Amino acid sequence: MTNSGTNMEYLAIAGVAQPVSQLIMGSMQLSDERMDAAVELLDAYAAIGGNALDTARVYGPHGMAAIGRWMRERGNRDELVLIAKGAHHDEAGPRVTRAAIADDMDYSLDLLQTSYADIFMLHRDDPGKPAGEIVETLQELLATGRCRALGASNWTSARLEEANAYAKAHGLTGFACSSPNLSLAKANEPRWPGCVSVDAAEADWYERSQLPLLSWSSQAAGFFTGRFSPDIRNNEEIVRVYYSDDNWERYRRAAQLGEAKGVDANQAALAYVLHQSFPVCALIGPANAAELLSSAKALEVALSPEELRWLDLRDE
Structure with a gap:
């Protein structure tokens, strides 16, 4: 499915009413204290076929408040896929509890001026709890209609598999999507505590x-x-x-291949993410419409499996 007049593509996430645009707009650059800039950026995103917005309580209130005001002014809530992330740890440790999940969800929905999120995503795991116990806790959000689908951010594949196997065995709703870090540049270590990046085994x-x-x-x-x-x-x-050294070589190859395809290294690197052998959306955080449109040029880049392997240093 491609949006008319753009190269935006979409993928299906179980439980979500409409297909989700492959570029997802992050909310950290948005603020209700700079509504003119927020509206300009959100309108530009919608104009290229973008329909998914990523929010989280830990990002602060201003991005969600800006989105809420923009949706009310545009009357477009039903056209959008809202992601609300919650249960991020605090200074005392993990917060993957029924009370924290409910509190974070209510906080987000109030600022977004909506009665539901399309996807509620746990911002972190609590490895000290059985995954099935966490899945049980999340069912309440679905039962009360406060979200339509569940997701997990920064969960390992082993924990995702444990959670979804439990859900299947007990007739519950498991995770419909996952949000780790995936990029052409491979992380030497977690950027923040508890973060998960996709390595070769995870990609498999x-x-x-x-x-x-x-x-x-x-x-x-x-x-x-x-x-x-x-x-x-x-x-x-x-x-x-x-x-x-490996990431600088990846940078060199992205610049070389990008030049051959009429894009820059950053656009080639984003195209790498979008061309995986499994369904992928990329969260982007442009500060303005120009940065958004620059990132969107990655949608025009076609990459073969051989080019993907070469960019990632898996082929010479």
């Missing part, structure tokens, strides 16, 4: 299961934009997470 599991993957930091925090180089080391987080 997603290929087998075909569980839709919604990748956060799909553009590796700007690693491919040209703002960084091996000699520029003033961003300690990016140096820690992404600086490696």
Whole structure:
């Protein structure tokens, strides 16, 4: 399915009424304190066929409030897929509890000015709890109509498999999608505590299961934009997470292949994410419409399996 006039493609997520656009707009750059800029960006996203918005309580209230006001002004709630993430840990540790889930959901729905989220996604796992126990806890959101589908962010494939096997065995609704980090640049270590990045073994599991993957930091925090180089080391987080000889070679290949296809390295790297052998959406966080449209050029790039392997250093 392709949106008329754009190259946006869509994928189905079980329980969600409409297909989900392959580019998902993150909300961290949006603010109700800068509504003119938020409206411009959200309108530009809708104009290219985007229909999915990613929110989380831990991101603060302003992005959700901006989305809520924009949806009310445009009257377009039914056209959108809203993702609400909750149960992020705090200074005391994991918060994957019935009370925290309900509180985070109510907080989000109030700001978004809607009665339901299309997807409620746990922002983190609590490995100390059986996955089945967590699945049991989440059923209440579905039963009360506060969400239509369940997702898990930063869960390993082993935990996802445990959860969905439990759900199937007990006649419950399991996770319809997952949101780890997947990018052409491979993380040396978790960017934040509890984060999960897709390695080769995880990718094999997603290929087998075909569980839709919604990748956060799909553009590796700007690693491919040209703002960084091996000699520029003033961003300690990016140096820690992404600086490696292999990633600089991936950057070189993305630039080389991108030039041949008429795009830049960042667009080629995003196209890599979108061309996996399992259903993938990419979360993007543009600061303005120009950045959005630059990322959207990745939708125009076709990559063969051989090119994907070459970009990822799996072929010479």
